[in-house]
């Protein structure tokens with residue numbers, strides 16, 4: 001299994017091994033990410049041209065390609081060079097003309113002899129009320145009509161690459177495509193009326209009817225399923241290896257947790273109770289927990305995390321919580337500390353700021369087991385950080401945490417239960433594709449008493465009105481965030497625009513009222529700025545997107561987002577989630593530059609219409625496609641060639657459960673079907689999976 005099965009060699013050879021594919025074509029194909037014959041196989045036509053012969057062009061509407069038999073009546077040479085050469089023809093019902101720009105008379109008279117019949121095929125259109133066909137693609141004698149294909153596949157191209165070259169290359173690849181043993185569950189295949197791989201591939205490349213181009217057509221669906229299935233096998237393998245690693249039972253008395261719950265000024269939501277139960281059951285189970293906690297902003301994930309950490313401590317062990325940024329780690333620390341004290345648990349924070357003897361002292365306490373809960377940034381996963389008995393790791397707000405990273409934690413000796421928290425709602429289909437190796441808990445209920453946030457779209461040219469409103473608001477003790485635009489992909493530019501806005505707002509609202517926080521600030525300054533906002537010393541906090549994740553300042557009730565059209569939907573939703581946390585009516589002002597694009601407008605409107613993160617995520621997925629939604633490179637979501645998580649969403653749960661079942665029944669993939677699945681993994685370049693099988 002460490003080497004690619006021989007049956008696949010031809011498909012993974014160079015494109016130059018294909019008959020009739022030359023260096024120029026190879027270069028063009030490469031810019032379409034087509035490097036091997038197998039890439040050609042999975043590059044399906046995105047449309048097709050119907051060239052089936054019809055009796056007449058009479059009933060044709062608008063433009064399109066048509067094929068019809070005609071009688072050639074008359075050649076009309078142009079009076080001027082700039083005019084086209086015309087050939088008048090008639091089909092069984094109407095007259096029309098064939099049009100040639102800069103047509104060569106001798107040539108045309110040979111191909112279209114007057115008084116004879118020809119079958120012509122090409123694009124027809126109305127010009128000056130007359131039907132015409134410009135430069136027919138085909139002109140053949142009636143008894144040679146089979147030279148014209150019924151349907152012609154149209155492939156995605158790149159400059160310089162012709163349909164013909166692409167079509168020939170695909171055909172050459174198809175001609176060497178082997179037949180594989182079947183990896184799909186036989187029952188599923190029958191139920192879905194799927195074809196064998198080889199036949200499905202042929203059919204997908206040579207549609208006979210337009211409906212065969214639809215993603216739901218069985219041939220395409222089967223090929224899409226193969227891709228999803230291969231990826232889900234990888235995830236299922238990762239899941240299996242993960243769970244097998246040092247799982248143990250962690251059960252707590254509940255004493256510390258009750259202390260905290262009893263001290264809360266509110267009641268837990270139903271969703272919180274449910275997810276806590278799911279987590280504690282997982283932890284008590286001797287199989288290692290690998291769970292994703294998904295919840296919209298403000299759904300109360302932090303508390304659920306704290307309860308989970310307390311289980312670890314109640315069981316005599318330790319828990320660690322990792323946040324993606326320093327700001328967030330500090331905030332978690334501040335929120336969790338009082339709870340930890342209530343429960344009688346020592347909580348420490350560890351970030352890259354801890355150096356020298358202070359760091360050593362903390363590490364010593366940790367190793368001795370005196371620290372029950374450690375909160376921090378990536379620093380908590382450094383080599384020299386040793387726990388006495390780590391039982392749970394919580395990773396917060398890490399939607400950038402792919403399967404690979406999850407597996408790597410295991411390698412670092414983090415073989416404890418894992419809880420990943422994300423505030424980015426992900427549509428179910430996408431969650432399956434990205435987090436298919438995890439179990440999922442969803443906090444789908446917000447704490448009661450939350451006021452909805454009023455969202456308004458305001459043109460940038462009315463910025464002064466907004467500033468005036470802010471002046472009134474802060475004089476009434478309200479607080480506001482002012483988020484500055486993402487100018488380019490450049491932090492420097494972001495920064496200069498933020499600093500400029502900062503100066504402007506200081507002038508307008510008074511120096512003592514406005515603060516700024518951004519990514520490049522020294523940590524201490526960042527803390528100081530956050531602190532003066534948190535304690536209400538300043539009314540307006542100008543920020544770049546560093547405040548995006550997780551910051552909790554209940555008194556802040558206004559969120560201004562400048563050039564909102566430049567932000568992604570999910571990001572806007574996150575930012576808006578920073579307000580509406582306290583008792584005041586909150587508002588979110590989306591400032592946009594005029595001449596909003598269609599997409600920009602649609603995004604901002606979606607945001608105005610709903611506060612439901614899952615709905616927003618669905619809109620986002622629809623508008624942007626899955627790749628963009630979480631950033632393919634970081635998400636562990638593969639680039640599918642045929643499958644589309646949106647259009648093939650119903651296949652995802654099937655692929656997931658079938659992959660898990662396959663491995664459950666045959667974990668080393670040695671049965672007939674298991675062996676076939678290995679070929680699939682190689683075919684789909686799931687190297688990760690292949691490695692996982694190899695480590696045994």
Ligand code: ADP
Pocket residue numbers: 266267268269272295296297298299300301302303423447448550552581
């Ligand atoms: P998230 O991390 O999911 O965005 P947080 O955990 O930061 O949400 O919670 C947001 C706010 O809601 C916090 O101030 C928290 O104290 C509060 N909160 C959490 N659970 C509840 C609840 N059941 N009832 C009322 N308020 C709650």
Ligand code: MG
Pocket residue numbers: 301302423550
């Ligand atoms: Mg949070």
